[in-house]
Amino acid sequence: MAEPWARNQRLHPTLSNLLPEGSLRELITQGLKVHIDNEFHILSYLGADLPGALVAEPMEPEDVPETVLNTHGKARAIKFDKVSPENKFSLAGVQMKFSMKEKDGRYNLSKGDVLGDWIIKIPSTKHKDVPLNEYTAMKLAALVGIDIPEIKLVELNKLDNLPQINLPNEKLAFAIKRFDRDGDVRIHMEDFAQVLVKYPHEKYNSANYEQIARIIYGFSGDGLADAQQFARRLLVNILLANGDAHLKNWSLIYSDQITPRLSLAYDIVTTSVYIDDERHFALNLGKTKEWHDVSLANFQSWAGRAEIPWRAIKPHLDDVIERARNLWPDAIKDLPMNEAHKLKLKDHWGNLQEDFRINK
Ligand SMILES: Nc1ncnc2c1ncn2[C@@H]1O[C@H](COP(=O)(O)OP(=O)(O)OP(=O)(O)O)[C@@H](O)[C@H]1O
Numbered sequence: 139m140a141e142p143w144a145r146n147q148r149l150h151p152t153l154s155n156l157l158p159e160g161s162l163r164e165l166i167t168q169g170l171k172v173h174i175d176n177e178f179h180i181l182s183y184l185g186a187d188l189p190g191a192l193v194a195e196p197m198e199p200e201d202v203p204e205t206v207l208n209t210h211g212k213a214r215a216i217k218f219d220k221v222s223p224e225n226k227f228s229l230a231g232v233q234m235k236f237s238m239k240e241k242d243g244r245y246n247l248s249k250g251d252v253l254g255d256w257i258i259k260i261p262s263t264k265h266k267d268v269p270l271n272e273y274t275a276m277k278l279a280a281l282v283g284i285d286i287p288e289i290k291l292v293e294l295n296k297l298d299n300l301p302q303i304n305l306p307n308e309k310l311a312f313a314i315k316r317f318d319r320d321g322d323v324r325i326h327m328e329d330f331a332q333v334l335v336k337y338p339h340e341k342y343n344s345a346n347y348e349q350i351a352r353i354i355y356g357f358s359g360d361g362l363a364d365a366q367q368f369a370r371r372l373l374v375n376i377l378l379a380n381g382d383a384h385l386k387n388w389s390l391i392y393s394d395q396i397t398p399r400l401s402l403a404y405d406i407v408t409t410s411v412y413i414d415d416e417r418h419f420a421l422n423l424g425k426t427k428e429w430h431d432v433s434l435a436n437f438q439s440w441a442g443r444a445e446i447p448w449r450a451i452k453p454h455l456d457d458v459i460e461r462a463r464n465l466w467p468d469a470i471k472d473l474p475m476n477e478a479h480k481l482k483l484k485d486h487w488g489n490l491q492e493d494f495r496i497n498k
């Protein structure tokens with residue numbers, strides 16, 4: 139806000155992080171016939187249905203102030219061509235997904251000013267059974283005290299008006315209720331790439347879990363409760379071999395429009411089943427990233443650096459590991475994860491340090 143931000147392509151991180159990254163971005167830019175890096179054009183197209191509560195509206199060219207046009211050489215304001223209103227929602231992230239409105243068990247791609255209330259993540263042509271994996275991992279997480287939104291597996295034939303996209307031979311999509319929507323009301327949220335003013339491509343290498351924890355503890359409306367929940371999620375990501383808990387997979391939500399709280403959990407997936415010899419989680423925690431080395435001592439060092447009292451964290455980690463040991467070996471039998479993936483996950487449990495090891 140202090141000075142104009144004039145760039146050729148890229149938006150400021152606060153806005154850039156609201157746009158899709160992977161296959162959804164390709165789909166949208168192909169439809170728009172603009173280059174994949176042309177973020178300004180993408181934002182102007184998707185601005186009415188962004189994650190959280192921000193709305194971006196194009197100005198009339200004649201209303202753009204001279205001062206803005208002069209900040210970047212000599213520029214002229216133009217109006218973008220109107221194109222057909224398809225896929226006019228924005229969701230961040232790499233996987234193909236849609237914001238859809240549920241009615242009587244069917245899901246419709248939201249059009250016009252109807253806001254979607256579910257995120258539907260369709261199966262991947264690259265990785266097998268991701269929806270079953272994510273559903274299982276999220277359910278296991280909930281069993282050890284992780285706060286998650288409502289989730290479902292939905293048959294693909296219940297999804298209406300999807301664009302033409304490649305689908306593998308799988309029948310189910312993963313559905314998660316949007317916590318930034320409540321009927322027609324938008325609830326503001328921001329992910330930790332936005333909080334730390336980093337671009338999406340910096341999501342793995344520009345921060346660590348101490349920094350996130352310090353912000354949560356210092357700024358949340360209930361810093362201690364959210365730091366405790368954050369600690370639980372860090373441990374769950376280790377136990378479930380989720381190597382993808384980068385900056386954009388953590389968000390703050392502003393339910394009263396003012397006070398940040400840690401949002402419900404999302405995108406917990408056993409990623410190690412897709413990546414050969416995956417050994418690392420996403421960001422540093424108490425100086426390590428190694429699943430097979432990490433122990434309670436790293437968590438204690440993490441808490442120390444984040445200046446959160448260890449005595450307030452330790453009982454939550456103890457509770458997670460105790461519940462995981464008691465509940466998961468049975469619970470996983472009834473969950474829909476692919477059998478080969480279950481075996482890999484259970485191997486992972488046996489390879490963790492003693493503090494966190496789980497017997498199958
Ligand atoms: N239940 C939810 N309610 C609101 N927003 C959500 C919800 N789940 C996810 N999001 C938002 O949508 C984005 C994409 O979701 P998600 O992280 O599950 O997708 P992804 O493509 O698997 O991500 P990645 O690129 O990390 O693999 C998240 O970064 C978050 O901003």
Ligand SMILES: [Mg+2]
Pocket residue numbers: 231232386387405
């Ligand atoms: Mg994600």
